[in-house]
Amino acid sequence: xxxxxxxxxxxxxxxxxxxxxxxxxxxxxxxxxxxxxxxxxxxxxxxxxxxxxxxxxxxxxxxxxxxxxxxxxxxxxxxxxxxxxxxxxxxxxxxxxxxxxxxxxxxxxxxxxxxxxxxxxxxxxxxxxxxxxxxxxxxxxxxxxxxxxxxxxxxxxxxxxxxxxxxxxxxxxxxxxxxxxxxxxxxxxxxxxxxxxxxxxxxxxxxxxxxxxxxxxxxxxxxxxxxxxxxxxxxxxxxxxxxxxxxxxxxxxxxxxxxxxxxx
Amino acid sequence: xxxxxxxxxxxxxxxxxxxxxxxxxxxxxxxxxxxxxxxxxxxxxxxxxxxxxxxxxxxxxxxxxxxxxxxxxxxxxxxxxxxxxxxxxxxxxxxxxxxxxxxxxxxxxxxxxxxxxxxxxxxxxxxxxxxxxxxxxxxxxxxxxxxxxxxxxxxxxxxxxxxxxxxxxxxxxxxxxxxxxxxxxxxxxxxxxxxxxxxxxxxxxxxxxxxxxxxxxxxxxxxxxxxxxxxxxxxxxxxxxxxxxxxxxxxxxxxxxxxxxxxx
Amino acid sequence: xxxxxxxxxxxxxxxxxxxxxxxxxxxxxxxxxxxxxxxxxxxxxxxxxxxxxxxxxxxxxxxxxxxxxxxxxxxxxxxxxxxxxxxxxxxxxxxxxxxxxxxxxxxxxxxxxxxxxxxxxxxxxxxxxxxxxxxxxxxxxxxxxxxxxxxxxxxxxxxxxxxxxxxxxxxxxxxxxxxxxxxxxxxxxxxxxxxxxxxxxxxxxxxxxxxxxxxxxxxxxxxxxxxxxxxxxxxxxxxxxxxxxxxxxxxxxxxxxxxxxxxx
Numbered sequence: 001x002x003x004x005x006x007x008x009x010x011x012x013x014x015x016x017x018x019x020x021x022x023x024x025x026x027x028x029x030x031x032x033x034x035x036x037x038x039x040x041x042x043x044x045x046x047x048x049x050x051x052x053x054x055x056x057x058x059x060x061x062x063x064x065x066x067x068x069x070x071x072x073x074x075x076x077x078x079x080x081x082x083x084x085x086x087x088x089x090x091x092x093x094x095x096x097x098x099x100x101x102x103x104x105x106x107x108x109x110x111x112x113x114x115x116x117x118x119x120x121x122x123x124x125x126x127x128x129x130x131x132x133x134x135x136x137x138x139x140x141x142x143x144x145x146x147x148x149x150x151x152x153x154x155x156x157x158x159x160x161x162x163x164x165x166x167x168x169x170x171x172x173x174x175x176x177x178x179x180x181x182x183x184x185x186x187x188x189x190x191x192x193x194x195x196x197x198x199x200x201x202x203x204x205x206x207x208x209x210x211x212x213x214x215x216x217x218x219x220x221x222x223x224x225x226x227x228x229x230x231x232x233x234x235x236x237x238x239x240x241x242x243x244x245x246x247x248x249x250x251x252x253x254x255x256x257x258x259x260x261x262x263x264x
Numbered sequence: 265x266x267x268x269x270x271x272x273x274x275x276x277x278x279x280x281x282x283x284x285x286x287x288x289x290x291x292x293x294x295x296x297x298x299x300x301x302x303x304x305x306x307x308x309x310x311x312x313x314x315x316x317x318x319x320x321x322x323x324x325x326x327x328x329x330x331x332x333x334x335x336x337x338x339x340x341x342x343x344x345x346x347x348x349x350x351x352x353x354x355x356x357x358x359x360x361x362x363x364x365x366x367x368x369x370x371x372x373x374x375x376x377x378x379x380x381x382x383x384x385x386x387x388x389x390x391x392x393x394x395x396x397x398x399x400x401x402x403x404x405x406x407x408x409x410x411x412x413x414x415x416x417x418x419x420x421x422x423x424x425x426x427x428x429x430x431x432x433x434x435x436x437x438x439x440x441x442x443x444x445x446x447x448x449x450x451x452x453x454x455x456x457x458x459x460x461x462x463x464x465x466x467x468x469x470x471x472x473x474x475x476x477x478x479x480x481x482x483x484x485x486x487x488x489x490x491x492x493x494x495x496x497x498x499x500x501x502x503x504x505x506x507x508x509x510x511x512x513x514x515x516x517x518x519x520x521x522x523x524x525x526x527x528x
Numbered sequence: 529x530x531x532x533x534x535x536x537x538x539x540x541x542x543x544x545x546x547x548x549x550x551x552x553x554x555x556x557x558x559x560x561x562x563x564x565x566x567x568x569x570x571x572x573x574x575x576x577x578x579x580x581x582x583x584x585x586x587x588x589x590x591x592x593x594x595x596x597x598x599x600x601x602x603x604x605x606x607x608x609x610x611x612x613x614x615x616x617x618x619x620x621x622x623x624x625x626x627x628x629x630x631x632x633x634x635x636x637x638x639x640x641x642x643x644x645x646x647x648x649x650x651x652x653x654x655x656x657x658x659x660x661x662x663x664x665x666x667x668x669x670x671x672x673x674x675x676x677x678x679x680x681x682x683x684x685x686x687x688x689x690x691x692x693x694x695x696x697x698x699x700x701x702x703x704x705x706x707x708x709x710x711x712x713x714x715x716x717x718x719x720x721x722x723x724x725x726x727x728x729x730x731x732x733x734x735x736x737x738x739x740x741x742x743x744x745x746x747x748x749x750x751x752x753x754x755x756x757x758x759x760x761x762x763x764x765x766x767x768x769x770x771x772x773x774x775x776x777x778x779x780x781x782x783x784x785x786x787x788x789x790x791x792x
Binding site: 021024025028029032033038039040041042043045046049050053239240241242243244245247248 | 548549550551552553554590591592593594620623624625626627713714715716717761762763764765767768
């Protein structure tokens with residue numbers, strides 16, 4: 001975990017985000033706290049050029065429009081050409097047919113390196129039925145690990161499904177992470193920022209399974225440390241302390257990492 | 265007050281916001297703190313579908329464009345068909361002729377359940393002249409209660425005019441609420457978030473006068489509690505503590521509620 | 529410094545921002561903390577009317593699109609007609625050819641009163657080569673003061689180049705400011721908010737060199753005070769305390785001002 005974080009902090013990768021209007025500020029501040037360098041650029045005229053100089057591109061459909069999805073695809077293709085990682089966060093896939101269709105279009109036209117979502121979003125993209133309400137998901141009874149594996153094969157991507165247990169899976173293996181804190185779901189964009197943090201880690205490590213797993217564990221550790229400090233002061237204080245702690249994870253916190261590696 | 269809050273927390277209504285770029289994050293975090301489930305979706309291709317599954321739709325013209333107003337009308341009509349409440353926050357109506365015209369267009373094409381604004385915004389929509397500067401209003405000398413009643417009749421809506429005294433009026437009666445704290449006006453989007461919180465309360469209570477009055481009183485109580493804790497630390501700290509306190513109003517705070525019910 | 533701040537607080541100038549999606553909330557809350565009155569409006573149909581009633585217009589290309597740049601030019605021209613100051617923040621100029629071209633287009637079509645950027649952004653606009661990566665700049669070895677003077681002559685504007693030492697230059701003289709704190713660069717939009725604060729100061733003082741210098745020094749002092757209070761708690765806490773301190777600079781803080789006036 002820490003080894004990967006340290007490389008991010010040393011290399012300060014530029015992470016190009018085409019994301020939703022709700023989380024832009026939180027995402028940028030979160031990436032700065034981690035040690036990465038955020039940039040947001042949505043105009044079709046410049047996304048390919050920006051994506052080409054970035055270490056990773058993060059596509060997030062939380063407040064998608066046809067124009068921004070076109071820009072996402074342009075950026076994704078430019079990153080593909082450079083061999084740089086593309087992260088897709090299919091926020092609310094399944095909530096409306098437009099979101100589902102546009103997420104699938106991106107998956108069809110761009111080689112997505114990491115697909116990160118909750119159970120319902122990933123299930124909808126694979127064509128399975130899980131309950132979804134708005135952009136929040138209620139987990140069904142299905143086997144999330146199996147879903148991650150199926151999605152990974154289907155989309156030829158590393159798939160990260162976050163929830164109480166986070167599953168990271170690709171054709172090299174499947175890891176489970178149990179770091180994190182329930183307060184995270186009281187902060188809007190905590191999933192979106194994780195996708196961007198995965199982008200930062202993937203920008204500096206070609207082993208995507210390791211990069212994504214480290215990012216997820218790191219993120220959960222920062223949340224745990226923040227929750228300990230904040231106690232029951234509330235979600236506003238947690239949000240701010242979480243930004244603090246994203247900048248304060250050290251080698252000593254390696255011991256907090258809860259990663260279970262499973263064989264493929 | 266608390267009875268209504270409790271139902272929101274139990275039912276976690278989905279509140280679909282088409283709102284301005286300034287307040288998206290604060291609105292989402294505020295709704296999460298209250299116990300509701302926020303979603304933002306602006307694309308014309310999906311707003312009707314999203315509005316149909318939401319418990320309430322909140323339309324806010326703070327950074328309106330022609331496209332987003334078209335989406336607002338589409339979403340509003342979909343909510344109307346389902347019989348779900350629509351909240352309109354006509355931010356800055358009167359500041360430019362475009363805003364005034366677009367707010368009126370929404371009122372003409374959508375059955376607005378609750379219209380919430382400051383004195384100047386509501387006055388401009390009724391065709392009366394009050395001073396307005398940008399999106400901030402300076403109260404005139406007119407009788408705000410009478411204005412609320414006239415607007416309620418004119419638009420066939422529950423009208424909420426917020427200021428030092430908040431007025432909530434419809435054809436069932438008129439309530440005055442004196443909860444709140446002056447620090448609220450130092451936090452951008454405090455009015456916008458209130459509109460969304462009214463949406464959450466209206467989503468779970470068909471008695472809109474009661475729902476809106478409870479929401480306004482609850483919101484003011486949370487502000488009072490936050491202001492007490494923050495003292496003179498400043499508007500940044502108040503903003504965060506306010507988010508905390510939105511999640512911490514309990515039955516014991518019922519006694520803080522300052523609602524005056526007046527006969528129609 | 530304080531004299532200028534006091535006038536802002538007394539006159540609460542309306543500052544019309546057409547800015548990027550990342551910093552809208554932080555900018556609005558920052559302007560409120562300073563004592564100004566923020567408004568955001570991007571629609572081509574209303575920007576001229578809004579700019580006409582505003583004390584200053586701030587144009588920021590951080591997440592530019594062709595449409596928003598068209599609106600910026602419309603707003604800028606309306607402010608020019610009224611004789612009100614226009615601030616341009618060319619975020620990321622040089623990072624993509626689109627940004628550079630659009631920033632130059634604005635400079636060509638609008639009389640920009642204050643151009644504020646980092647070294648790389650300003651250098652790119654003057655046609656000089658400095659290294660730039662995304663929207664972050666790495667200072668080269670060139671003489672920043674000379675660059676500011678050349679840019680000021682070229683664009684007939686007051687030019688503010690921020691960095692470890694801030695340079696403010698126009699045909700009346702050149703000032704250096706050394707207030708500030710390194711934590712500012714861990715908060716996204718700290719440069720953007722400064723541009724808007726310069727707008728607020730310029731709205732109430734026709735001596736633009738003095739207005740901009742006071743704004744830059746004031747801003748740095750608030751950062752120093754916040755950094756002292758926050759210590760090593762982290763960037764999340766600093767961001768909030770900085771908003772607090774923007775509202776808490778007093779006459780007693782005049783002594784903290786570090787302004788060096790140089791002859792032209």
